[in-house]
Amino acid sequence: MAKRDQMLRLIHISNLLQSKKNVGATYDEVLNYLEEKHYSNGFDNDLAFSEKTFKRDRDLLWELFGIEIQFKRSTMTYQIVEDENLEQSKGVFDNLLLVNAYRQTADHSKIMLFEKRQASGLHNLEGLIYAIKNSKLISFNYTKYWDGIPQRKVVESYAVKEFRNRWYLLANENEGKGFFIKTHGLDRLTDLEIHNKTFKNIETDIEKLFVNSFGIVSTPCETPRKIVLSFDPWQGKFVKSLPIHHSQKTLVENDEEFRIELTLVPTYDFYQELLTHAERLRIMEPKSVREEYLKFLSVALEMNEKDKKF
Template sequence: MAKRDQMLRLMHISNLLQNKKNIGASYDEVRQYLEEKHFDQKGYDNDLAFSEKTFKRDRDLLLEIFGIETQFKRSTMTYQVVDDENVENAKGIFDNLLLINAYKQTAAYSKIMFFEKRQASGLDHLDGIIYAIKNSKTISFQYRKYWEDVSHKKVLQPYALKEFRNRWYLLANDVDGKDFFLKTYGLDRITDLDISSKKFSKKEIDIEALFIHSFGIVANLDDKPEKITLSFKQNQKGFVKSLPIHHSQKILIDNNEEYRIELNLIPTYDFYQELLTHAERLKIVEPKTVRIKYLEFLQMAMNMNKKL
């Protein structure tokens, strides 16, 4: 397993090559960039130990751990990232690494970084669940839904883990179910996790494809995605542009009057909750069905507050 210093190097190498994806970067440019980061951030445990042999090993690790492939272009004597997609997938891990590094630098200073205190728990189950997924082991645990007072035992075939809004969810098939169906289970609601020695025959499923048109953790396989057009006030553009609502987001209009985008997804409860966070800054251009449903949520909120 790569150590923290090495993970920081992998992150910086990936960032540099991504920023120079059209022209690439030479070995000397990579080394100079790492030296600047090494001394500026003061986040490393040791002196920078970097050579062409180290660079080769780091590029192999980028491919092995993150799926980020790099290639050497002899005509320009530079290195380039082959595919941008896996760079985006690794960004969440790199962001967490930056947080760890920042925390290490500020741990002795209590009033520099203020972390969210209401984060959901459950990550202590992560290692065990990952082991079970990799080795096709059946698992069991006690699971309590938020709206129930008692927990229930679940015996499951685990397939994958998915993050949504800083919470992690397990995608698994219920052994007691009649048909194969992947359900979601919040890790923060799991207790008494047990990994069985019993293995199961794993089905070949493209998990990513299941959620390609979804928002959140609900995969509506029987529904077709809709083209949804949203119009925001101009002063909201920066927020929506820097943190897209969905990966399908396309810009239709970007001027001094409005910022209009198009999404291609299946509207779910989680999606409407996301729209409600924009409330007075948002207009739903089309389709009408989505606009009506959105207004229903707003009306319910108004009715509840009128009763107070």
Template sequence: MGRKLEGLQRMLIIINKLKGLQHYVSREELENYVALRMEERDGTPVDLRTLQRDFNEIESLFGIRICFDKKRNGYYINEEDDLKKEQYERLLLNFDLLNAIDSTSNLHTYVLAEHHRPMDCECLPLLIKAIKFSHPVIFNYIYVREGGKIREKKVLPHYLKEDQQRWYLLAYDKGMLKTFSVDCIRNLSILYEETFKRNMNINVEELFKDSYGIWNQTDIPVEEIELSYDALDGSFLKSVPLHHSQEVLVDNEEEFRIRLHLRITNDFVMALLARSRSLTVVKPMHLRERVRKVYEEALKRNG
């Protein structure tokens, strides 16, 4: 196991332990807990010096300060950083699952994980660091829809967003807020000698609320969509809604009908086709026609 990956795993384990109900964790208990969890991952033994380096790295990368209270004889996460730890713990958990479970770890004997890995995993901690300290970044970006054309980009990084098991960077590129797939970033460098003033007024939830997934194409109008399914498909859509705007109109043994409000992007159409066994597009009619054309072309290819 690489040193960098092993260090990230220890950081995850430390944050997991310190974010629990137990407010103060003794030095001995934390050492034993981390040692046991790392042993499960075939990691090397840990000692206090290793943990102290991890504490410093956690603060440097993620802005979470781990303190020691002499009176209570225990470590704790600084209360000012309490809101940050859930956000970064989720990032670390995803990173851990995507990269740690393979033939080098005995975890694969009882956890069957999807083997999707970002092509350049080191981007995630570097991007967090650049965002936290407001440093521009420079990288080569692969434009998949342009036949793999590569362009050099210098951007001001603002947020990392996860969607459908992929990570995306929200950054200002020549004054415009754009989205970059982390999978398509190569040769990333932080420009430590430069800083910028981060725009803290971006309403991220508002930015994506009318879109399916990460792409918010504002030139496409928000529309009311009505979809009908049978009860079996309905049971899946109740447990995993298509979109946060999903509203159930009919739910009985014959039909499951929903209403949505969003932009009809290509990603949304692909999501409809993924569960189209019993789908009927009630409205709008142009979406119904678009789905029908996809079916017709598929029949021609596979007839």
């Protein structure tokens, strides 16, 4: 694993090239940037950096984070290659950037203002990763929100998935009786035990189970639908910068509207997302999705109309 100084270099190199992703940076520009960061971080010694070091750092960025840096000979510049690997690893690297920023502001709590969060269950993450990699059976107590009664479960763990700042375990509960992946919120999981007993890992593309989904409900046996949404131009800027779904395509972008097309299976999570855009959204098609969405609005209106009596 990279040492602290090297990890800081990786962060600084990535930051620089991300900020220059269209034009790239020469080796001298990278060197000058690193020297500036090196001395601004309070190091008195000279920066130990060379073209050979830069090559090792580029290799590490690819090996650890899937960030590929390509040399463009025509301009003698280095650029980050935008592809699927970069998108998939970006969350991990973004967290490193956050940790580094927090380290610099640890004595200034008013500079970085974090949300007040409840327990997330991430203390179990390392154990779960070990169990997944080694096909170990695990057991834990799981408490569903709607009944509040802990139940002991024994499962075969396959992956962990993030959705809206929550992490979920994807596991097969039907040990020896079939295969069905279920999701378990890590914040509701306690008393984790990793067993010595292993299970036969069934080769499956876990990511494919969710490719047509929004959220944590897998929909492998359902046919995705093309959904066309129209936003006012201001809300459209947010939707464009943070797409609702990976299938999002822009159909119209002008001073009147921002219209997109999604290809997915509409689930409860998806309708909840649409409700966050309520007064700035029109569902153009299909009619069935519009009608289901209006049912959610109707229920909300009815509940609030009742409250007028109090």
